[in-house]
Amino acid sequence: MTPVIETIDLSRGYGSVPALQSLSLSVPEGTVCALLGPNGAGKTTAVRILATLDRPDSGSARICGFDVVEQAGQVRRRIGLAGQHAALDDALNGRDNLFILGLMHHLGRRRAGARADELLERFGLAEAAGRLVRTWSGGMRRRLDLIASLITEPPVLFLDEPTTGLDPRSRNEIHSTITDLARSGSTVLLTTQYLEEADRLADDVMIIDSGREIAHGTPAQLKDLLGARVEVLVETAGLLSGAAATLTGLGGRELVTDAESGRISATVPTGSLSLPGLVRHFDDRGIALLDAEVRRPSLDEVFLNLTGGSR
Numbered sequence: 001m002t003p004v005i006e007t008i009d010l011s012r013g014y015g016s017v018p019a020l021q022s023l024s025l026s027v028p029e030g031t032v033c034a035l036l037g038p039n040g041a042g043k044t045t046a047v048r049i050l051a052t053l054d055r056p057d058s059g060s061a062r063i064c065g066f067d068v069v070e071q072a073g074q075v076r077r078r079i080g081l082a083g084q085h086a087a088l089d090d091a092l093n094g095r096d097n098l099f100i101l102g103l104m105h106h107l108g109r110r111r112a113g114a115r116a117d118e119l120l121e122r123f124g125l126a127e128a129a130g131r132l133v134r135t136w137s138g139g140m141r142r143r144l145d146l147i148a149s150l151i152t153e154p155p156v157l158f159l160d161e162p163t164t165g166l167d168p169r170s171r172n173e174i175h176s177t178i179t180d181l182a183r184s185g186s187t188v189l190l191t192t193q194y195l196e197e198a199d200r201l202a203d204d205v206m207i208i209d210s211g212r213e214i215a216h217g218t219p220a221q222l223k224d225l226l227g228a229r230v231e232v233l234v235e236t237a238g239l240l241s242g243a244a245a246t247l248t249g250l251g252g253r254e255l256v257t258d259a260e261s262g263r264i265s266a267t268v269p270t271g272s273l274s275l276p277g278l279v280r281h282f283d284d285r286g287i288a289l290l291d292a293e294v295r296r297p298s299l300d301e302v303f304l305n306l307t308g309g310s311r
C-alpha cells in the first residue's frame with residue numbers, strides 16, 4: 001500500500017544551517033507518526049515542506065501520492081495544519097473563527113456554519129463557542145486551533161507541537177483529541193519535544209536531531225534499543241563481586257555498586273529480560289538476593305542517550 005505521507009532523502013538548509021538532512025519517512029494510512037526532537041531539530045522545516053509552505057533543496061515528498069512541489073494544489077486539498085502559534089482571531093468568538101475559516105475555504109454559509117457547530121460539539125467546545133476567544137484558556141484556544149485544521153475534513157493532518165507550553169490538563173485534552181482523530185481514520189504527523197507524548201500517541205516515532213534521523217521505530221522498539229536497568233540488593237557485602245560478575249555476564253554495562261547498602265545496578269542489553277529470569281541467574285550462582293528490580297527506560301532516557309544529551 002502506498003504510504004499517505006512519504007519523504008525520500010529530504011534536505012533543506014538555511015545558509016550554512018542544515019535544517020533537514022536526508023530525511024526519509026513513510027507514514028501508512030490511519031496511523032500517527034511522531035517526529036520527536038529538541039528545539040531546532042528540523043521538525044517545523046519538515047512540516048512546512050510537507051504542507052507546501054516551503055521547498056526542499058533536494059529529495060522529494062509525496063502526500064497521498066502527490067508531489068509536494070509539482071502538485072502542491074492537490075496536496076493542499078488533502079491536508080490540515082495546526083501550528084505552535086494559534087492562527088485564531090482573539091476578537092471573534094469561537095464559532096465565528098471556524099465559520100469564517102469555512103467561508104475562506106469556499107464552503108458556503110450553510111455548510112460553514114454546520115461544520116463549525118459539528119466540530120465545536122464533537123470536541124467539547126460548544127458551550128464556549130459564543131464567547132470571545134480572548135477569554136478562553138490556553139488549552140481551549142489550542143484545541144480550537146486544532147479543530148480549525150479539520151474544517152475541510154482533510155485526510156492528512158500535520159500538528160506542529162500541538163501541546164508545547166500547555167499545562168498538563170490541557171495537554172491531556174489535546175491528547176484525547178488527537179486519539180479521536182486517529183480513530184476516525186486520519187493520518188497524522190505530529191511533532192513534539194515531549195517523549196511521553198510520542199510514547200502515548202504515536203504508532204511510529206522518528207527521533208531527529210540537527211535535521212537528521214537518530215532512531216526510528218515503535219515506542220517499544222526505541223525503549224528496547226537502550227535495554228533495561230537492573231538493580232539488585234544482595235544479602236551480604238561479600239556477594240557483591242559475584243553479583244557484579246553475574247551482571248557483566250549478562251552483558252551489563254554502566255555498573256554502579258553501593259557497597260554500604262549492598263546494591264548494585266547495571267544496564268543490560270535486552271529490554272525483554274524478565275524479573276524471574278534475572279533472579280534465576282543469581283540463584284544459579286548461589287547469590288542470595290533481598291530485592292531485584294528490572295526497569296525499562298523511559299523514552300526520555302532513550303532520547304538523552306541517543307542524542308548524547310544535547311537537549
Ligand SMILES: Nc1ncnc2c1ncn2[C@@H]1O[C@H](COP(=O)(O)OP(=O)(O)O)[C@@H](O)[C@H]1O
Nearest residue numbers: 014017019037038039040041042043044045046
Ligand atoms: N527561515 C529560516 N531562516 C534561517 N534559519 C532557519 C529558518 N527556519 C529554520 N531555521 C533553522 O533551521 C533549524 C531547524 O529549525 P526548525 O525546523 O524550526 O526546528 P524545530 O521546529 O525542530 O524547532 C534551526 O537551526 C533553525 O534556526
Ligand SMILES: [Mg+2]
Nearest residue numbers: 043044045161
Ligand atoms: Mg518548530
